[in-house]
Amino acid sequence: MSFIECVRISFRSIRANGLRSILTMLGIIIGVAAVIAMVAIGEGTSSSVASQINGLGSNLLIVSPGQATQGRVNLGAGSLNTLTLADAEAIVTKESVSGVAPSVNGRAQIVWGASNYSSSLEGTTAAFLQVRNAQVESGRFFSNFEVKQQFNVAVIGTEVASNLFANNSTNPIGQTVQINRIPFTIIGVLKSQGSSGMTNNDDRILIPITTAMSRLTGGKNVGTIYVSAASADQMEQAQADIQSTLRSNHNLRPQTADDFRITSQSDILSTAQEVSSSMTALLSGIAAISLIVGGIGVMNIMLVSVTERTREIGIRKAIGAKRGDILRQFLIEAVTLSLIGGIVGIVIGVGAALLISKFGGMTTAISVSPILYAFLTSSLVGVVFGVYPARKAAQLKPIDALRYE
Amino acid sequence: MKPVIQIEDLKKLYRIGDQEIQALRGVSLTIEEGDFVAIMGPSGSGKSSMMNVIGCLDKPTFGEFYLDGYPVSEAHDDELAEIRNRKIGFVFQNFNLLPRTTAVENVELPLLYGGTPARERRERAIKALIDVGLEQRLNNKPNELSGGQQQRVSIARALVNDPVILLADEPTGALDTRTSEEIMGIFQQLNDAGKTVILVTHEPDIAEYAKRIVRFRDGQIVSNEVVTKRRRAFLEEVKR
Numbered sequence: 081m082s083f084i085e086c087v088r089i090s091f092r093s094i095r096a097n098g099l100r101s102i103l104t105m106l107g108i109i110i111g112v113a114a115v116i117a118m119v120a121i122g123e124g125t126s127s128s129v130a131s132q133i134n135g136l137g138s139n140l141l142i143v144s145p146g147q148a149t150q151g152r153v154n155l156g157a158g159s160l161n162t163l164t165l166a167d168a169e170a171i172v173t174k175e176s177v178s179g180v181a182p183s184v185n186g187r188a189q190i191v192w193g194a195s196n197y198s199s200s201l202e203g204t205t206a207a208f209l210q211v212r213n214a215q216v217e218s219g220r221f222f223s224n225f226e227v228k229q230q231f232n233v234a235v236i237g238t239e240v241a242s243n244l245f246a247n248n249s250t251n252p253i254g255q256t257v258q259i260n261r262i263p264f265t266i267i268g269v270l271k272s273q274g275s276s277g278m279t280n281n282d283d284r285i286l287i288p289i290t291t292a293m294s295r296l297t298g299g300k301n302v303g304t305i306y307v308s309a310a311s312a313d314q315m316e317q318a319q320a321d322i323q324s325t326l327r328s329n330h331n332l333r334p335q336t337a338d339d340f341r342i343t344s345q346s347d348i349l350s351t352a353q354e355v356s357s358s359m360t361a362l363l364s365g366i367a368a369i370s371l372i373v374g375g376i377g378v379m380n381i382m383l384v385s386v387t388e389r390t391r392e393i394g395i396r397k398a399i400g401a402k403r404g405d406i407l408r409q410f411l412i413e414a415v416t417l418s419l420i421g422g423i424v425g426i427v428i429g430v431g432a433a434l435l436i437s438k439f440g441g442m443t444t445a446i447s448v449s450p451i452l453y454a455f456l457t458s459s460l461v462g463v464v465f466g467v468y469p470a471r472k473a474a475q476l477k478p479i480d481a482l483r484y485e
Numbered sequence: 486m487k488p489v490i491q492i493e494d495l496k497k498l499y500r501i502g503d504q505e506i507q508a509l510r511g512v513s514l515t516i517e518e519g520d521f522v523a524i525m526g527p528s529g530s531g532k533s534s535m536m537n538v539i540g541c542l543d544k545p546t547f548g549e550f551y552l553d554g555y556p557v558s559e560a561h562d563d564e565l566a567e568i569r570n571r572k573i574g575f576v577f578q579n580f581n582l583l584p585r586t587t588a589v590e591n592v593e594l595p596l597l598y599g600g601t602p603a604r605e606r607r608e609r610a611i612k613a614l615i616d617v618g619l620e621q622r623l624n625n626k627p628n629e630l631s632g633g634q635q636q637r638v639s640i641a642r643a644l645v646n647d648p649v650i651l652l653a654d655e656p657t658g659a660l661d662t663r664t665s666e667e668i669m670g671i672f673q674q675l676n677d678a679g680k681t682v683i684l685v686t687h688e689p690d691i692a693e694y695a696k697r698i699v700r701f702r703d704g705q706i707v708s709n710e711v712v713t714k715r716r717r718a719f720l721e722e723v724k725r
Contacts, residue, residue, distance in 0.1 A: 096585050402598070482581065
């Protein structure tokens with residue numbers, strides 16, 4: 081019997097048991113759709129995380145203070161205050177470095193007239209724009225002179241501006257606000273950057289780092305030094321330069337460990353990508369389990385179908401069907417079931433991914449490989465879970481099968 | 486006359502638990518081409534086992550069986566399937582047609598497994614159905630046909646591959662008297678045209694349509710005699 085005949089017979093039998101076939105396929109449909117939607121969400125998330133991290137700044141290196149240990153207890157990153165403005169100034173002289181923006185962080189209450197708003201406060205230098213990949217939307221950024229002279233000027237993010245100035249009914253530029261009860265003049269508003277990871281880049285107040293250190297945060301240490309390397313190729317050179325500069329600045333003996341830490345953008349990127357790829361793996365693992373459950377559903381129905389059609393098998397054998405004919409018939413039926421389920425599942429999965437990116441506020445990326453993979457898997461499921469019932473059918477003896485009621 | 490069935494000292498044993506049952510205890514039988522033999526006997530006499538062996542649905546435990554000169558006792562399962570497909574036409578008591586499948590498709594089935602191309606298959610199936618008087622019912626499914634019509638479909642199916650023997654197992658068991666006579670008429674017509682017919686039945690009336698009656702008891706043939714007062718079905722009634 082030819083392959084086409086087998087396919088025709090299996091299609092007829094699938095149609096003859098319409099509802100049951102649909103319910104059987106449902107398992108495969110859900111499994112395949114889930115795999116495709118999950119992979120699309122996972123890949124979408126990881127690509128959007130990557131673009132957010134790239135948005136942090138170009139060729140960015142982040143220098144943070146080292147970790148203190150008390151006895152043998154590591155107190156964690158940032159538990160030392162080892163970085164100073166002098167460190168930043170020393171780093172900026174290196175050729176591999178194109179910009180250095182030290183920063184101190186805190187929270188601040190900002191008040192204008194009757195409205196007030198709480199936001200994150202960052203003291204930084206004029207190099208901020210270049211190093212952190214930011215732009216000014218209106219007004220201007222503070223200059224090196226203003227930083228040196230500890231001017232009370234501030235640049236705010238769009239979120240702060242709209243909260244403080246009642247959805248921009250007043251032009252914020254030139255307004256005097258109180259930041260932690262100290263008067264500041266707003267000289268610029270940053271262009272919206274969206275959020276990177278957990279941080280909302282539009283919800284911040286920037287002031288000269290000197291002003292921040294002397295009037296708001298106190299102390300002479302800076303929290304983080306953001307450094308941008310001259311080019312992507314010089315990232316490693318810059319990292320080495322920073323390390324040697326800081327070690328000599330901090331008078332560290334050769335055997336002493338660094339009292340600071342340098343993180344590069346690519347470190348963050350690979351960490352974030354690791355996180356999102358393990359999320360993808362987890363989600364698609366769960367989805368794959370449902371695909372297996374779907375396969376078991378196919379096997380279950382095929383077994384029922386073999387029992388139910390014992391007589392049919394007997395008739396077919398009596399009039400000349402060989403083992404192989406019966407085996408093929410039932411195997412093709414199982415594969416057809418799961419393939420149709422797979423195709424419907426692909427359509428639903430892609431549709432779901434599109435809907436999620438349109439209405440769910442998540443980025444999804446649909447690529448060809450998971451679709452191909454799902455297609456192959458579902459046919460494989462059909463074969464794997466179809467073989468046992470089909471063999472069972474093929475091995476029935478014609479006299480027993482004919483006698484079966 | 487050429488013998489189509491040659492059986493020599495055939496034994497069939499069944500094992501049920503630790504008990505061994507001898508269904509056939511040394512049967513020898515020869516059936517020649519063109520014969521019309523009725524196999525009779527009470528239940529448990531071995532006539533069903535005999536019919537399973539003749540139909541190549543089951544292999545004998547001991548003994549020789551040649552069908553159309555072919556040694557069946559030595560054949561494998563797939564060879565048996567091919568013998569059933571090419572040399573035997575089955576007609577069953579309960580018709581054994583595939584449900585939800587049209588008459589033509591049911592009749593096509595043996596050709597399908599025999600590897601006949603689709604167009605020739607359809608033509609031959611239609612011709613076989615016309616031969617049994619069902620040209621009006623080609624595309625009806627079994628549940629849309631009467632018992633007699635279903636049995637005619639199964640006769641058409643049995644004949645479509647032009648088998649060496651037509652093997653009918655209680656073909657009238659599910660039919661009323663009038664329809665039974667119609668069906669027996671078809672068998673007689675086919676036999677008159679030269680087809681070898683083997684009929685398994687427990688009804689003496691039906692057996693009298695045959696030329697010869699072979700009686701079984703306790704797994705052995707007890708008599709093998711020619712029917713002296715053979716019944717003839719009214720052919721006028723049979724003709725459509």
